[in-house]
Amino acid sequence: xxxxxxLLGMALVGxxxxxxxxxxxxxxxxxxxxxxxxxxxxxxxxxxxxxxxLVHQSGRPFTNxxxxxxxxxxxxxxxxxxxxxxxxLTDLNRLQRRLATAGADGDxxxxxxxxxxxxxxxxxxxxxxxxFNPKFQGATGxxxxxxxxxxxxxxxxxxxxxxxxxxxxxxxxxxxISLIDPQxxxxxxxxxxxxxxxxxxxxxxxxxxxx
Amino acid sequence: xxxxxxxxLLAFAAAAFAADGNPLRIEQPWAAETPPxxxxxAAYLSIVNGxxxxxxxxxxxxxxxxxxxxTTTMDGGVMRMRKVEVLEVPGxxxxxxxxxxxxIMLIDLKQPLHAGQSVPxxxxxxxxxxxxxxxxxxxxxxxQPSTAPPAHEHSHGDGQKMKME
Numbered sequence: 001x002x003x004x005x006x007l008l009g010m011a012l013v014g015x016x017x018x019x020x021x022x023x024x025x026x027x028x029x030x031x032x033x034x035x036x037x038x039x040x041x042x043x044x045x046x047x048x049x050x051x052x053x054l055v056h057q058s059g060r061p062f063t064n065x066x067x068x069x070x071x072x073x074x075x076x077x078x079x080x081x082x083x084x085x086x087x088x089l090t091d092l093n094r095l096q097r098r099l100a101t102a103g104a105d106g107d108x109x110x111x112x113x114x115x116x117x118x119x120x121x122x123x124x125x126x127x128x129x130x131x132f133n134p135k136f137q138g139a140t141g142x143x144x145x146x147x148x149x150x151x152x153x154x155x156x157x158x159x160x161x162x163x164x165x166x167x168x169x170x171x172x173x174x175x176x177i178s179l180i181d182p183q184x185x186x187x188x189x190x191x192x193x194x195x196x197x198x199x200x201x202x203x204x205x206x207x208x209x210x211x
Numbered sequence: 212x213x214x215x216x217x218x219x220l221l222a223f224a225a226a227a228f229a230a231d232g233n234p235l236r237i238e239q240p241w242a243a244e245t246p247p248x249x250x251x252x253a254a255y256l257s258i259v260n261g262x263x264x265x266x267x268x269x270x271x272x273x274x275x276x277x278x279x280x281x282t283t284t285m286d287g288g289v290m291r292m293r294k295v296e297v298l299e300v301p302g303x304x305x306x307x308x309x310x311x312x313x314x315i316m317l318i319d320l321k322q323p324l325h326a327g328q329s330v331p332x333x334x335x336x337x338x339x340x341x342x343x344x345x346x347x348x349x350x351x352x353x354x355q356p357s358t359a360p361p362a363h364e365h366s367h368g369d370g371q372k373m374k375m376e
Binding site: 079080081082083084086087090093094124125127128129131132156160162165168170172173174175176191192193 | 243245246247248249250251252253277281283285288289290291292293294310311314316317318351352
């Protein structure tokens with residue numbers, strides 16, 4: 001490549017970078033002065049979720065359509081989890097009550113997605129999640145059914161075998177709480193350790209900033 | 212009033228161990244109430260070691276199929292729970308088992324754990340031998356630290372009845 005060619009190439013790359021920066025900046029800040037500062041990750045441009053189909057605790061299918069029209073706090077876990085999942089569900093219960101007190105719980109849903117479909121039947125899930133709060137819902141699905149949602153919500157899970165007793169395996173799983181907006185898109189991720197009071201404040205800010 | 216009674220019970224339990232000259236003392240034991248569908252539960256406590264280093268080798272509990280020690284670690288937002296074969300209990304220290312950290316996992320519960328009842332737990336130490344402790348069952352709401360206002364703490368009980376969606 002000639003020296004002139006190189007210069008032209010660099011100018012082109014520089015120009016492209018500028019254009020990209022301008023476009024991104026425009027998209028990031030067009031809604032508001034500054035995006036809400038939350039204890040987690042806020043996505044100024046909500047991410048659409050790929051089509052998915054899980055099984056709801058009632059036994060019926062649970063799809064993208066079930067996320068429309070309200071905000072959803074989504075947590076991945078499993079009912080055999082003795083420590084962290086009950087901790088998270090207790091926090092979500094506190095969050096729900098906090099939002100209810102603030103009069104901001106009218107358009108919210110709380111979804112526990114089990115990554116352990118082998119042991120978590122819809123019926124077991126229903127008993128499990130409604131113990132923490134009657135408003136909570138559970139859903140699960142096969143690995144194939146879970147994968148699109150897991151990937152889109154930047155989550156992860158993995159079975160950990162117990163060499164002493166195969167039936168007593170555990171699951172590693174992401175302990176974030178995802179916030180899905182009323183258009184069924186990922187809007188924010190609350191990272192652990194979650195504080196219900198802070199999540200409530202953050203949600204109110206996100207709610208207020210939503211176009 | 213219940214809190215006072217609970218405290219007295221704790222103090223009594225603690226004193227019972229101290230009186231027999233055992234350098235190990237179990238403080239603030241509690242197990243979390245479980246949902247009706249749960250097959251597993253968790254117990255938490257503090258091990259106060261006034262003597263030389265010891266090791267917790269295992270535990271068993273009445274009405275519970277298996278008892279294991281587990282530790283939870285948070286790794287880039289991913290929760291990983293691992294079995295702990297032996298828990299070191301250094302001398303002159305207090306080892307705290309608490310939510311989100313090390314816990315005693317109660318596996319294959321014969322029946323759900325109900326707040327107000329208790330689980331008889333036996334801890335097996337290498338040097339101190341077997342220590343028995345009555346572990347009161349409490350609601351997580353009442354035990355888990357939170358910055359949330361404590362109001363409506365009792366309304367939670369309404370949620371225990373199963374409800375069809």
